[in-house]
Amino acid sequence: xxxxxxxxxxxxxxxxxxxxxxxxxxxxxxxxxxxxxxxxxxxxxxxxxxxxxxxxxxxxxxxxxxxxxxxxxxxxxxxxxxxxxxxxxxxxxxxxxxxxxxxxxxxxxxxxxxxxxxxxxxxxxxxxxxxxxxxxxxxxxxxxxxxxxxxxxxxxx
Amino acid sequence: xxxxxxxxxxxxxxxxxxxxxxxxxxxxxxxxxxxxxxxxxxxxxxxxxxxxxxxxxxxxxxxxxxxxxxxxxxxxxxxxxxxxxxxxxxxxxxxxxxxxxxxxxxxx
Numbered sequence: 400x401x402x403x404x405x406x407x408x409x410x411x412x413x414x415x416x417x418x419x420x421x422x423x424x425x426x427x428x429x430x431x432x433x434x435x436x437x438x439x440x441x442x443x444x445x446x447x448x449x450x451x452x453x454x455x456x457x458x459x460x461x462x463x464x465x466x467x468x469x470x471x472x473x474x475x476x477x478x479x480x481x482x483x484x485x486x487x488x489x490x491x492x493x494x495x496x497x498x499x500x501x502x503x504x505x506x507x508x509x510x511x512x513x514x515x516x517x518x519x520x521x522x523x524x525x526x527x528x529x530x531x532x533x534x535x536x537x538x539x540x541x542x543x544x545x546x547x548x549x550x551x552x553x554x555x556x
Numbered sequence: 557x558x559x560x561x562x563x564x565x566x567x568x569x570x571x572x573x574x575x576x577x578x579x580x581x582x583x584x585x586x587x588x589x590x591x592x593x594x595x596x597x598x599x600x601x602x603x604x605x606x607x608x609x610x611x612x613x614x615x616x617x618x619x620x621x622x623x624x625x626x627x628x629x630x631x632x633x634x635x636x637x638x639x640x641x642x643x644x645x646x647x648x649x650x651x652x653x654x655x656x657x658x659x660x661x662x663x664x
Contacts, residue, residue, distance in 0.1 A: 518609075519609055
């Protein structure tokens with residue numbers, strides 16, 4: 400964000416997209432996130448990192464949630480109220496225990512080839528929360544106050 | 557993802573362009589590095605436009621594979637966002653990173 404400028408407040412912006420579980424569809428959802436953030440006045444870097452969090456969330460939903468079953472869908476909903484962005488990513492999977500996901504910064508995990516997706520989301524967003532309901536898949540809600548700047552730039556990481 | 561390899565004094569300089577993301581380059585990166593004709597590998601990442609956690613995972617996996625074979629894998633010309641990601645994930649402490657090709661070549 401240029402010095403002195405602030406994201407615009409936009410009320411009632413809501414965008415929803417449903418994709419089949421193909422990796423090539425991830426970018427569709429990522430681009431929506433980035434454009435929504437840029438339209439709200441977020442700078443390119445900030446929009447990029449939020450887009451990256453969305454990319455990781457959708458990739459997890461396709462790979463771990465829907466197990467690459469193209470018949471299963473991933474739904475993404477973006478809601479912007481004022482400076483508050485809420486992104487919900489839902490899949491048709493059976494869920495998992497987020498507490499059991501290992502910390503990629505732990506020295507014994509540093510050289511692992513996987514397990515950084517949720518860490519990215521936590522780094523780039525203000526808050527992430529998973530919910531599971533039997534028979535209705537997994538929902539991930541990620542929130543970000545666009546006026547706070549990006550996770551990396553604000554020193555959160 | 558596109559990769560081009562050239563040999564300089566027995567060191568394979570692999571220039572990677574495009575995306576290293578899940579389903580679009582992550583596996584390719586691993587294959588290109590595994591098929592390099594040298595155990596001294598300098599990965600020029602200046603042309604990388606996007607890298608996600610899968611891409612980072614492949615970088616880490618490739619580093620481990622090369623190192624376990626007694627080789628060396630070093631990084632050249634990190635794009636700013638990739639540099640930030642390596643700092644955030646603390647992997648910057650693992651990789652040797654260079655901004656100057658001659659300096660990188662001289663380090664092997």
